[in-house]
Amino acid sequence: MALSISRRVLRSFGSLSGFGRCGDSSCLTSQSFRASHDLYGHVSWDCLFSAESSSFIKGAVSSLAHRRLLTSNVTSESNDGSFPSDLLSAKNVVTPQREIGLYQDLVIPVTNFHNEDKGLMVLAGDVFDVPIRKDIIHRVVRWQLAKRQQGTHSTKTISEVSGTGRKPYRQKGTGRARHGTLRGPQFRGGAVMHGPKPRSHAFKLNKKVRRLGLKIALSARAAEGKLLVFEDLEVPSHKTKNIVNYVNEMENTKKLLVVDGGPINEKLKLATQNLHYVNLLPSIGLNVYSILQHDTLVMSRDAVNKIVERMHTPIKR
Incomplete structure (x- = not known):
């Protein structure tokens, strides 16, 4: 992060006694040195300089280049004397944290099983950044468990x-x-x-509530940083050790849910069929209860697009 230096001090650099080494027009003046409005304070020059002031200019440019490499905030309280305290802000610069549930689009990096950089992907805010509501999650989970109950007792x-x-x-x-x-x-x-007699335990739950429950579950995983987006789910071979090595490299991961846009790759099926902590699902089968059972969610780029399309489809009454 850059240093917190006020613009008024930067504008007055030309009038300081240390900068005015000569009185002619070829020297550096306060109008020829302007601080830009970006974060790192790039410098623009309006005129050519004489050979006498060239040594100072090189020193100023090198100091600005050194500023770009700083990664910590330096304030008047934390300064150890290496930087003039009158050029520093008295207040600490704090990076604001993102608030959850503002329906803002999220930018997430895309990778694969080889940890290669595959660019970025924008996640729709109305699907992956909705307010967290535990009551909706509770209703949807009860509806799922009741609907899947066999009801064959007699x-x-x-x-x-x-x-x-x-x-x-x-x-x-x-x-x-x-x-x-x-x-x-x-x-x-x-x-x-x-x-008891054979019967159905299912009860009705509105489609809007069911759809909202899935959005909340996806938003919760995205807010926790437990949502990973892969370019594809291709694995080099059907060997189980490939998936085991990848899961071992992940931090704080006990159960992994892998979601693909279409049919699951056969190599991936064979590689994960002996792992009780890795489960596969197509995007059409993604549900709230499965997301809550796994602490990490891995989705392919195709799966994300299909889930967003599914959430944006109008509900038929």
Whole structure:
């Protein structure tokens, strides 16, 4: 980061006693040295200089070139005397952190399994930078788990239990309770009253809520820095060690979800089928529950484009 030097001091460099070595017009004046408006303070010159001031100019340019290499902020409080304190700002320069949920487009680097630089990609802000809402995530996850429940559990009623229909003993005179069948729920091997029957546990959830849940899950991974975009999901071979070595190089990664735009590559399938911590999904199958189960999400460039297209498709009522 650049030094925090006020523009007023830069404009007055020409009038300082250290710069005015001669009185003729060929020397450096305050009008011939202007600070540019960019971050690193590039210098523009309006006139030619004499040989007498050339040595000073070289020193000034070298000092400005040295300023570009600085990576820390120097203020009047943290200065150790190596830089004039009157040229430094009294306040600390703090880089503002990005706020989540402002629907701003995100720029993310694109790489691959070989850690090669494949450029940048812009992620749509209305898909990858939406406000985080836990209540929406909770509703979508409950809807997913209820919808995938099989509901094949079944018990037998009194008409379905195997057994005789004869009355076990006479109605009166025995001193025992009256019974008409031995297939009742009070007998061992009898029926189950009000037991479960095969049914669907699914309930309705609006499409807008389901779509918003997926956006929130993607935004959460992008905000955590756990969203990686690959140019493609090509692997050199079907050997499992290729994926194992790549996952071991990643920091704080326990489970990895890889999403491709179309059908999964066969080599990638074979390389990950023995790894319980790496799962593959096509973009059409990406869902909230799978994203929450994995701490790192890897998506191909094609998968990102298809997810954005899917989120922008109008909902048919």
